[in-house]
Amino acid sequence: xxxxxxxxxxxxxxxxxxxxxxxxxxxxxxxxxxxxxxxxxxxxxxxxxxxxxxxxxxxxxxxxxxxxxxxxxxxxxxxxxxxxxxxxxxxxxxxxxxxxxxxxxxxxxxxxxxxxxxxxxxxxxxxxxxxxxxxxxxxxxxxxxxxxxxxxxxxxxxxxxxxxxxxxxxxxxxxxxxxxxxxxxxxxxxxxxxxxxxxxxxxxxxxxxxxxxxxxxxxxxxxxxxxxxxxxxxxxxxxxxxxxxxxxxxxxxxx
Amino acid sequence: xxxxxxxxxxxxxxxxxxxxxxxxxxxxxxxxxxxxxxxxxxxxxxxxxxxxxxxxxxxxxxxxxxxxxxxxxxxxxxxxxxxxxxxxxxxxxxxxxxxxxxxxxxxxxxxxxxxxxxxxxxxxxxxxxxxxxxxxxxxxxxxxxxxxxxxxxxxx
Numbered sequence: 001x002x003x004x005x006x007x008x009x010x011x012x013x014x015x016x017x018x019x020x021x022x023x024x025x026x027x028x029x030x031x032x033x034x035x036x037x038x039x040x041x042x043x044x045x046x047x048x049x050x051x052x053x054x055x056x057x058x059x060x061x062x063x064x065x066x067x068x069x070x071x072x073x074x075x076x077x078x079x080x081x082x083x084x085x086x087x088x089x090x091x092x093x094x095x096x097x098x099x100x101x102x103x104x105x106x107x108x109x110x111x112x113x114x115x116x117x118x119x120x121x122x123x124x125x126x127x128x129x130x131x132x133x134x135x136x137x138x139x140x141x142x143x144x145x146x147x148x149x150x151x152x153x154x155x156x157x158x159x160x161x162x163x164x165x166x167x168x169x170x171x172x173x174x175x176x177x178x179x180x181x182x183x184x185x186x187x188x189x190x191x192x193x194x195x196x197x198x199x200x201x202x203x204x205x206x207x208x209x210x211x212x213x214x215x216x217x218x219x220x221x222x223x224x225x226x227x228x229x230x231x232x233x234x235x236x237x238x239x240x241x242x243x244x245x246x247x248x249x250x251x252x253x254x255x
Numbered sequence: 256x257x258x259x260x261x262x263x264x265x266x267x268x269x270x271x272x273x274x275x276x277x278x279x280x281x282x283x284x285x286x287x288x289x290x291x292x293x294x295x296x297x298x299x300x301x302x303x304x305x306x307x308x309x310x311x312x313x314x315x316x317x318x319x320x321x322x323x324x325x326x327x328x329x330x331x332x333x334x335x336x337x338x339x340x341x342x343x344x345x346x347x348x349x350x351x352x353x354x355x356x357x358x359x360x361x362x363x364x365x366x367x368x369x370x371x372x373x374x375x376x377x378x379x380x381x382x383x384x385x386x387x388x389x390x391x392x393x394x395x396x397x398x399x400x401x402x403x404x405x406x407x408x409x410x411x
């Protein structure tokens with residue numbers, strides 16, 4: 001692996017070189033954006049921020065409640081996640097794989113198997129981290145599988161990448177599985193790579209037959225896999241924080 | 256002096272070929288993006304067999320492996336073998352007209368793609384479709400362009 005790390009300094013500079021004209025053009029077009037467009041965009045963002053903030057208020061209360069309930073169950077609660085924003089380099093590695101390259105690497109503490117998200121859902125995971133760049137395998141790659149859960153009823157299954165853009169397969173479903181078109185799939189947190197509770201995909205329409213194992217059930221990823229330039233690399237705190245449960249230690253009377 | 260000059264040219268053209276390899280093309284065009292590094296290596300080993308050896312091929316193969324995120328040594332092996340064959344037959348190949356040369360190129364590209372196919376299939380079986388072989392065809396047809404451009408670069 002160190003050989004690859006050393007050689008990657010050469011190849012990573014090539015990747016940045018190829019990306020340079022495109023990102024330079026984008027920066028230029030950002031520089032010459034009009035005042036009016038900026039103002040409109042700013043207003044929109046402010047409104048969005050307001051809405052998000054109010055939703056977060058509620059979320060805070062819910063989180064507290066969740067912690068209290070878990071404390072009652074004497075369970076431990078997982079702490080939140082830390083994120084790093086990485087930008088996509090516009091280069092093309094192999095057309096038959098769904099692997100993207102971003103501009104953050106081990107120098108920023110990125111490591112293998114880290115989950116990658118965007119604002120809408122799960123994008124993939126870090127496949128290989130090099131010093132200056134890292135390769136990200138999308139959830140639609142045929143080699144990728146992600147443990148998911150149907151949000152409506154908690155049904156657990158695995159979503160496998162299909163190899164075509166914006167499609168996941170759900171091959172491991174029993175005949176009588178309670179799944180409908182439009183169901184939201186979220187990460188189940190099993191397997192340990194992806195934190196639980198992030199939206200992954202929405203189940204597509206499928207023909208209603210009595211035998212579901214024969215029907216080919218597919219889902220469309222929530223994340224904008226082909227349009228986004230900015231992604232979030234996530235650090236999950238895997239050490240659960242034990243809660244200080246008010247367990248009253250009643251002294252056992254000894255006779 | 257002249258030697259150094261050529262060395263710089265060889266390096267620059269190979270680096271340029273590597274950039275072409277990862278160029279962000281629209282989806283259908285990306286399927287046709289041929290193995291530019293191999294084409295340029297073949298040209299230089301034909302034009303200057305006393306300069307370009309298997310060592311160059313191996314080194315740039317390793318670099319391509321890292322660049323493309325492949326299994327280590329995959330391209331290095333196929334490039335070394337192909338350049339070895341070119342070096343053995345370079346006297347005959349130089350006499351050939353371009354059409355016949357491109358037939359040889361077709362063989363080379365087919366060989367390197369077969370090795371690649373084999374390695375990829377070891378890693379994850381039965382996921383490559385027919386489009387995997389398109390770069391072989393596009394590489395063969397682009398040999399004419401590569402040959403003329405590279406000759407211009409060499410003589411410039």
